[in-house]
Amino acid sequence: xxxxxxxxxxxxxxxxxxxxxxxxxxxxxxxxxxxxxxxxxxxxxxxxxxxxxxxxxxxxxxxxxxxxxxxxxxxxxxxxxxxxxxxxxxxxxxxxxxxxxxxxxxxxxxxxxxxxxxxxxxxxxxxxxxxxxxxxxxxxxxxxxxxxxxxxxxxxxxxxxxxxxxxxxxxxxxxxxxxxxxxxxxxxxxxxxxxxxxxxxxxxxxxxxxxxxxxxxxxxxxxxxxxxxxxxxxxxxxxxxxxxxxxxx
Ligand code: SF4
Ligand code: FES
Numbered sequence: 001x002x003x004x005x006x007x008x009x010x011x012x013x014x015x016x017x018x019x020x021x022x023x024x025x026x027x028x029x030x031x032x033x034x035x036x037x038x039x040x041x042x043x044x045x046x047x048x049x050x051x052x053x054x055x056x057x058x059x060x061x062x063x064x065x066x067x068x069x070x071x072x073x074x075x076x077x078x079x080x081x082x083x084x085x086x087x088x089x090x091x092x093x094x095x096x097x098x099x100x101x102x103x104x105x106x107x108x109x110x111x112x113x114x115x116x117x118x119x120x121x122x123x124x125x126x127x128x129x130x131x132x133x134x135x136x137x138x139x140x141x142x143x144x145x146x147x148x149x150x151x152x153x154x155x156x157x158x159x160x161x162x163x164x165x166x167x168x169x170x171x172x173x174x175x176x177x178x179x180x181x182x183x184x185x186x187x188x189x190x191x192x193x194x195x196x197x198x199x200x201x202x203x204x205x206x207x208x209x210x211x212x213x214x215x216x217x218x219x220x221x222x223x224x225x226x227x228x229x230x231x232x233x234x235x236x237x238x239x240x241x242x243x244x245x246x247x248x249x
Contacts, residue, residue: 001027001093005040007052008100010109017109019098029089033076033099034059034066036088053112059084061224064160068113069100074164074222082162082224102167106209117163119209120177126205127198128181134190143189153187156180158225165219171211176219178206179231182238196248199238
């Protein structure tokens with residue numbers, strides 16, 4: 001399978017960047033977008049040139065490292081699928097694949113396809129954790145939690161922090177990401193005590209770097225963790241709870 005790649009090259013944050021065109025003529029439909037970049041880099045290195053910088057780790061859809069924009073869409077053409085699982089069967093022999101970094105004002109390009117997503121880390125640092133003494137793992141095992149509630153918390157905890165939701169949003173909003181954290185932590189006994197304090201801190205930090213949500217819904221369509229749009233409503237609900245009712249827990 002022969003594919004033409006238009007791949008973004010940018011030496012550092014100050015460089016304007018540009019697309020570079022390459023041909024990979026031994027791709028297979030089973031390969032992923034990330035493996036296509038591996039194959040491209042093999043030939044670039046053979047030519048004695050700098051390989052394309054990109055991130056990946058697990059290649060199993062669980063670490064969130066690999067997000068790139070493929071043909072103008074975060075992660076690629078298949079919905080709810082990370083870049084490391086986007087198969088080349090989405091393209092026909094002879095077609096062109098365009099790969100560039102995740103695009104958002106909150107994600108400055110570091111080099112080539114690598115972006116700085118530390119704005120997401122700052123939101124988590126502001127409150128996306130349990131700070132009280134919640135005991136040890138055996139203590140958690142002895143705390144009764146309604147099964148349906150635990151399942152719901154796990155569904156929202158599935159966010160892998162890839163940042164694609166922000167890149168898909170015309171407003172650059174991070175509500176899907178923030179709502180997933182707020183909901184899973186507020187649902188379980190260990191996280192309930194700081195519910196209001198957490199919401200206040202995380203939402204304030206979110207508003208430093210990310211835009212408002214207009215409920216377009218593009219975020220949920222690209223999310224590889226399948227976080228539902230309901231997460232957006234969670235942000236608004238938690239905001240109202242702390243603003244109107246002054247809740248800290
Ligand atoms: S909500 Fe989905 S798209 Fe957004 S960071 Fe989490 S896993 Fe990625
Ligand atoms: S490399 Fe970990 S999610 Fe893709």
